[in-house]
Amino acid sequence: MKEQTNIPTGKVERASRFVTTGLKVGTNYLKHYTRKLIDPNISREELHADNAEDIYDTLSNLKGSALKVAQMLSMDKGMLPKAYTDKFAMSQYSAPPLSGPLVINTFVKTLGKTPAELYDTFDVKAANAASIGQVHKATKWGKELAIKIQYPGVASSVKSDLRIVKPFAMRIVGMNEVDMDKYFEEIESKLLEETDYKLELQRSVEVSTLCAHIPNLVFPQYYPELSSGKIITMDWLKGYHLKEFLLKNPSQEARNKIGQALWDFYQFQVHQLKKVHADPHPGNFLMREDGTIGIFDFGCIKEIPEDFYVNYFLLTDKEVLKDDVRRKQIYTSLEMIHPSDSDKEIAFFSTLFQKMIDMLTLPFTLPEFDFGDERYFQEIYAYMDYVANLKEVKESKVARGSRHSLYVNRTYFGLYSILSDLKANIKTGLPAL
Known part of the structure; x- marks a missing residue:
């Protein structure tokens, strides 16, 4: 490339x-x-x-x-x-990489030395390149290392890029600027955090240590002395990205083990830590045929407020949602319906959300779930397409959903997508709330 x-x-x-x-x-x-x-x-x-x-x-x-x-x-x-x-x-994981001179310049600016002075060997050609940075392979202390390097100017362009994107987003979803602000503030704060590699290093060490007990997960060791605000040095993990892994025709047992490990990883973070690795795209995982999975890149961590957490997971409790008064309280707390809504709007959106919630939370309500069931995802996509084209939805100028739901929903959508591609059959359900 x-x-x-x-x-x-x-x-x-x-x-x-x-x-x-x-x-x-x-x-x-x-x-x-x-x-x-x-x-x-x-x-x-x-x-x-x-x-x-x-x-x-x-x-x-x-x-x-x-x-x-x-x-x-x-x-x-x-x-x-x-x-x-x-x-x-x-x-x-396969965007066009930066050239060698720009990579070396980042080292000199942030660590005061060239890669040749810091490592025994350093491959100036990027092994992977994504949106915020790219990864190079190196060796030191007899170990293979992965060196993550941030692209120049990324942090300083976040605000201006989002200002350019915002008018297009407003036009697409039909909302005014005030309603869109809460979502853009959330996105901006997360993107700025992702450009702070010192914060990412701290979170990487913390979360990987707390999750190390979960079976079949593998985390790299991190090296603060070879890291900076623009560079992170960690162990090189072996494995395959999702597409490559599936091309190897892995066994159903391996698919299930990896799927279970991912499910347990995310459930532990959400329900025990109340903060979660909110960037579950395939580029952040390396899968192995023995059913283990390497996890890295903790740049995007969503901390989940207690009040939001309680109401969000009450959506999985069918008995609670049968109570119209309680359900309205939950929907209002999560900003799915608004104080300004008319009785007709409350009834319409409550019915609309209820069906969507029933579909999306189905895995949480069962002891075991087969994410290889294509009919399940086809039904979800068909319903979302139906909802998006409803006149009442198109004409609603109110942003529905808490800002906190943005990255929590994104986390579960990403997790579901990977589990679907794996066709994993796993133990699901929820811990008692």
């Missing part, structure tokens, strides 16, 4: 890249409808493929929060056409 020799860091330059991409997408639409006049049978798949290529090309060169958005979208298979999710999934 071709390396990048620079990343646009100025606000004007980055904004102009977004504008140029918008013009390309507009041209693609014009070409598509011109072709369709000649041949009415032409599908939108070619249009989606062209747009996905142009958008990803821009985002992958901008990197940072711009590319992170694509990464987040790639995790939700029901949100975008397949051409987009397939292309955007590349941002998880």
Whole structure:
């Protein structure tokens, strides 16, 4: 893959890249409808493929929060056409890497030495490249090490990138700026945390230590003396990313063991630690044929407030939700319905949410669940598509859902997606609340 020799860091330059991409997408639409006049049978798949290529090309060169958005979208298979999710999934671990001179410059600026002075060997060619940083392989003390290096300008461009994205998001979801602010504040705070590698190092050591007792999980050791605000040094973990792992045709036993380990990992964090690794995309896991899984990258950690936690998981209690008064209290606490809603709106959205909740929480209500059941996910995607196209939903100008639900929901959607790809059959259920 071709390396990048620079990343646009100025606000004007980055904004102009977004504008140029918008013009390309507009041209693609014009070409598509011109072709369709000649041949009415032409599908939108070619249009989606062209747009996905142009958008990803821009985002992958901008990197940072711009590319992170694509990464987040790639995790939700029901949100975008397949051409987009397939292309955007590349941002998880195979984005265009930075060139050697830029990598060396980061070491000199933050650790005061070149890689050659710090390690016995250092591969200047990146092994993996994602949205916030890229990984290089090195050796020291007779160990194989993974060196995570942050892209230049990522931290300083978070706020400006989100300001550019915000108007598009408002147009898509039909909300005003005030309602969207709480979500963008949450995203901005998490993206800024992800660019703080000192914080990530601290969290990586803490969470991996607390979760070390969970069977079949493998965590790297971290080396603070070879880390900085832009560099993290850790053990090199062996294994395969999800796509590579599935191509090896692993046994159902291995799929189930990995699926169980992931489920237990997330349940322990949510219910015991009340904070969770909120970036469950396949690029952060390395799977092995013996059923073990390596986990790293604790840059995005969502701390879960107690009040939100209690009400969120009361949604899995069917007996509690049968009580209309109690259910309304829970929905109001989670900001799914609002004090300004009319009785008609409360009834409409309560019914809408109830069905969605019943579907999404099904694994929590059963002792065992088969995530290989494609009918389950097809039903979820079909219902979400139905909801998105309802007139009442489109015309609602109120942001529904607490800001805390953004990353907690994202965590479970990402986990479900991986378990679905693994076709894992695992023990689920919830601890007593």
